Amino acid sequence: MTDTLTDVSSVSNYSEVKVTHFDLDLNVDFGLKRLKGSVILRLVGVRPTSQVVLDIRGLEIHSAFASEEDVPFKIEDHGPLGQSLTLSIEPLDVGERRDIEVIYSTRNASALQFVEKELTSDKVQPFLYSQCQAIHARSIVPCMDTPAVKQTYAARVQVPKGITLLMSAISYGKEEEGNPKVAIWKEDTQYKEEFSQHKSTVDEGHDVFLFKQPMPIPSYLLAIVAGHLEKRDISERCAVWAEPSMVDKAHYEFADTEVMLTTAEELVGPYQWGRYDLIVLPPFFPFGGMENPCLTFVTPTIIAGDRSLTNVIAHEIAHSWTGNLVTNYNWEHFWLNEGFTVFLERKIMGRIYGESLRQFENICGWEDRLLPTIKETFGCTHEFTKLIPNLQGCDPDDAFSTVPYEKGSALLLVLEQKLDDVPRFEKFLKDYIDEYAGKSIVTQIWKSFLYEQFADKKDVLDSIDWNAWLNNAGVPPDTPVFDHSHLKDCRKIAETWQNASDAEIDALDVKQFDELTSVMKVKVLDCIESSEQLIDRERFKRIVKKYKLSETGNCEVLFSFILIALKTKNTEMVPFIINFVLQQGRLNFYKEILLFSKLFDWDFTRDLAISEFRKNIPKMHPITVQVVESLLAKK
Incomplete structure (x- = not known):
């Protein structure tokens, strides 16, 4: 089936020739904020062809070679998809292998953010990190930037001394005398002294770091990070890296990583x-x-000091199977990555912290993330509320939302409930991953496997309105069955704040709120915010004071109480809100954008929000800037 499929987000000719491996030889230039060097692409013919078409975005292509001979090339523009790099090669037959080297440098790469040292926590060294999902890998390396193509890679990367470099691969340390791993890296990567025909010399005052990723990955999982970093081990196979001033806090926060991975x-x-x-x-x-x-990236905004936001770690761990092993073939089937990962994340959290927590997070995902995104952010007829949207002519970032996460997870939850055999459904999930590990697939392949594995329950599967779930916009046709016990407790606290007298509010036991889980605290605040019975500003101030909300380190709780402040038009909170939204660039599905949207809509804050946004663009990630600019253009 995959032979007839396409990826509308890539202009590469991966149906004719595929990249199976690439070798990177790069120099990180913090002064010019660019990468420069070369990539050797190892190709295999799929159909007879005399050209290789790669995705690029804003790269400066200096030259290309095959067997030391110049390779002619041309560059063409493709709008939101960037450019194509077409290399004219000697005829390549089916199954034939060929290496091509491209010498290039980046220019304003959308995948990269260079951070001045003054803007880091410790202000010792500058910082660099990448974000290649969905189609930003093409801005840092010529590639077939589609999840339909998986390849291994090796890398030799140069940075100034004092800076530690990490990648989404196994590290072999520095290329220096006395490092026994250098010889191992050369053997593992089939390294030759002509690793690159234009192998970079090591600049004075620089170190070279070596890496290899032996597992085939799609291009969006290429990652690089460099800065003043320290490491703390969590277990034999898990560790956390951070700037020195933050590493111990991070080590405490993520202490359960090995437990989650084992689960x-x-x-x-x-x-x-x-x-x-x-x-x-x-x-x-x-x-x-x-x-x-090998290297999950996390935002410091989940370091709350009490391990209350570590479900993010469970989510990224789950991706090691659903996404990284079994991958969506293209971005129209993104739910196969994210819907499955949310479902598995909550399974992990339920096993560790109790099934009631899993049930509660399921209902919150439905009520507080999915439904508002469909009904308020997009509207019930919008293409991007479909589980399988049409992305023709779009940058996949434009479609990014909570829909593939929560609508996809809800479909799996409905299936689990209708099939009425949790152990068997969990075994199906494992068998599905085993069957398609290392592959990129579309929804129909998963659905066919589902029907094969549950052939005896075909009548149950046929009762699912598949077209409505997968191809229709808006709210799904089925609502999962939810356990409302914790929800009732949260609503009771919210109703007290809405209806009780001042004396009754003063008598409230703070422990009743403080002992709730993070997601339950958020639910209490969201119930207050979403109620038609709007509390007044004075009652809002009492909530903030009693629960010390403005002092919490939990960004999810902060976000929810800020929404109440905005709804009550609390002008005293405006400086706090502006500071919050600009001090962290986490899009967090729709949340960051929701705050910007509300600030742009309120006359009192509109001009200030726009002014502060513009002023802070140099500090913000290019993806965040792009999304906020797009939002502002609609206002």
């Missing part, structure tokens, strides 16, 4: 990526986490 293995089989390390990025990182193999 995931119990559900879906052995972890296959060797290392599972975490790296804490600057606050401008646009996501809660990014599942880069």
Whole structure:
């Protein structure tokens, strides 16, 4: 089936020739904020062809070679998809292998954020990190930037001394005398002295770091990070990296990482990526986490001091199977990555912290993330509320939302409930991963496997309105069955704040709120915010004071009480809100954008929000800037 499929987000000719491996030889130039060097692409013919078409975005292509001969090339523009790099090669037959080297440098790469040292936590060294999902890898390396193509890679990367470099791969340390891993790296990567025909010399005052990723990955999982970093081990295979001033806090916060990883293995089989390390990025990182193999990227905004937001770690761990092993073939089937990962994340959290927590997070995902995104952010007829949207002519970032996460997870929950056999459904999930590990698939392949595995329950599967779930916009046709016990407790607290007298409010036991889980605290505040019975500003001030909300380190709780402040038009909170939204660049599905949207809509804050946004663009990640600019253009 995959032979007839396409990826509308890539202009590469991967149906004719595929990249199976690439070798990177790069120099990180912090002064010019660019990468420069070369990539050797190892190709295999799929159909007879005389050209290789690669995705690029804003790269400066200096030259290309095959067997030391110049390779002619041309560059063409493709709008939101960037450019194509077409290399004219000697005829390549089916199954034939060929290496091509491209000498290039980046220019304003959308995948990269260079952070001045003054903007880091410790202000010792500048910082660099990447974000290649969805189609930003093409801005840092010529590639077939589609999840339909998986390849291994090796890298030799140069940075100034004092800076530690990490990648989404196994580290072999520095290329220096006395490092026994250098010889191993050369052997593992089939290294020759002509690793690159234009192998970079090591600049004075620089170190070279060596890496290899032996597992085939799609281009969006290529990752690089460099800065003043320290490491703390969590277990033999898990560690956390961060700037020195933050590393101990991060080590405490993520102490349960090994427990989560082991629990995931119990559900879906052995972890296959060797290392599972975490790296804490600057606050401008646009996501809660990014599942880069061997090195999960996380935002510091989940370091709450009480391990209350570590479900993000469970989510990224789950991606090691659903996404990194079994991958969506193109971005129209993104739910196969994210819907499955949310479902597995909550399975992990339920195993560790109790099934009631899993049930509560399911209902919150439905009520507080999915329904508002469909009804308020997009509207019930919008293309991007479909589980399988049409992305023709779009940058996939434009479609990014909570829909593939929560609508996809809800479909799996409905299936689990209708099939009425949890152990068997969990076994199906493991068998599905085993069957398609290392492959990129579309929804129909998964659905066919589902019908094969539950052939005896075909009548149950046929009762699902598949077209409505997969292809229709708006709210799904079925609502999962939810356990409302914790929800009732949260609503009771919210109703007290809405209806009780001042004396009754004063008598409230603070412990009743403080002892709730993070997601339950958020639910209490969301119930207050979403109620038609709006509390007044004075009652809002009492909530903030009694629960010390403005002092919490939990960004999810902060976000929810800020929404109440905005709804009550609390002008005294405006400086606090503006500071919050600009001090962290986490898009967090729709939340960051929701705050910007509300600030732009309120006359009192509009001009200030726009002014502060413009002023802070140099600190913000390019992806965040792009999304906010797009939002502002609609206002």
